[in-house]
Amino acid sequence: MAATLPPPRLLPSGDSAVTVEFSRTIDDDANQRVLALDKALAASPIDGITESVPTYRSLLVHYDPGKIGFDALGDRLLALASQKLPPATKARRWRIPVAYGGEHGIDLEDVAKALNTTPDDIVARHVGGDYKVAMIGFTPGWSYLSGLDKSLHMSRRQNPRLLTPAGTISIGGVQAGIQCLAAPSGWHLLGRTPVRTYQLHRNPTFLTEPGDRVTFFAIDHKTFEELDRAAEAGELIAEQVVA
């Protein structure tokens, strides 16, 4: 699968972190290798590593230089990263309800116009996707998804919005996203989910993990209100699909 990727590179990120880069672009093979290396480090920890942060194309490894130096750690990471690692174990799968359009998805009409089609068709293409959580970042729980239908790839907004609502379901470039907290965004807002990917006093605090699979299904705005109340009360309203 990884035959087309160049060998992984070590990029120094200060004196206490190193980036293991598999690709410079968004690439599903690279992301799989990122997640496999992350899993491998969790399974057999290297003394001195304090935490690791998977992204689309690289794994950022934080470490204590008092315990292990850059050269020694780099050698071990490169050796692990270059190995053929076992594929990630069977991923969890979440079904996420989304209220599309209207006040919850203020860009749906414009996206349909830009792509010469109807809002219903955009929703169908978005719901039809089989997504993977490639990384979580920017703000707590913001899940970046790979697997967006090619026909929905479009550049980000010229003028990013300074605030977009909690639970926003959006697309930007080749990516789809589940946003948890209100935040600035330059992506196109298709809808909102009542699901909280991050909720402080809930167990688990974070719903999604890098590597999880995600599908969406449409709900009406009334159902959104009902589920939103349940979620606010701490219910885990995302449906986990047992494979």
Place this chain on the structure above:
Amino acid sequence: MSRLVVASIGPASSVQDGGRLGAQRYGLTVSGAMDRLSLAAANTLVGNEPFAAAVEIGPFGASFTARDGAVRVAIAGAPRNADIAGSPVAMDTSVTLKDGETLTLGFARGGAFTYLAIEGAIKGEPVFGSLAVNARAGLGSPYPRPLQAGDEFSVDAASGAPELRIELPKPVSGPIRVVLGPQDDEFDDANKALFLNSEWKISATSDRMGYRLEGPAIKHLHGHNIVSDGTVDGSIQVPGNGAPIALMMDRGTSGGYPKIATVITADLGRLAQTSAGTALRFKQVGMAEAQDEARKFAQLIRNLPDRLRSSDTIALNIEALSDANVAGYAVSAVDAGTWQVAAEP
């Protein structure tokens, strides 16, 4: 239990500690004190763990009143005039406030952040092991927001331990040291040299998320959009306008601009304490030197208790006296809320 009441406080002041580790993979910002050495020094003076939760006081003044008993505190970090009812209190010392007494701190005289540690530490409900305020995520305890007048902490009654001062190493001046990378290959040699050889000023629109640097525009080789990857404290990213931003403790966990260099751990606090408008330069060091400095810095913090001295030997706040006639405060700096995050993603 005693109480310590925030009688007055300026913006950009909050409870901070060693930060929230282990959840960056979920997008959770680390936060924590901007100047870890000063946090550790203040805590060490009152017998706390070095990274226990304390009050991080922004560039403006603040005052704190003991209620329901005596409270022992210590101050370290950006120097200020401090007094209890007109009687001066020196930086880098502990002091006990009797019930009803107020410790008053002036503006930072250079630098930005001063730490007020409380004997027994600030108590609250930790999230991911930390009480640090991360206002964006609604985290922090006992207050998940910057401090306001009227806030109060339930604290241990003062132990009556003798007051101490701490002898810190002489402040280092000179350039802020960086290692190049992770994306220095997104810049040609001329632009790397421009970054390393130019004088920079901290913009007034800086905050705990990032310090914006004013100077020449740094040009990218292949444009300013990269696929988002992880950030660290001290990552220096270069957005489209070419004005670098040093990411600080409230940084996003990932970012989509090329990062030309990273500030070394040992110099992060010094960068954090550089006020707005102050000129600074960067200097490239190798990884071996950076890691050696990081280990020395960790050792300095571990060994802070060895630097404690009896405070009997100083009767006067020499610093306050010598600065009493200096006009004009360094206007910082770090004015929360003036600075818009680049809209990324």
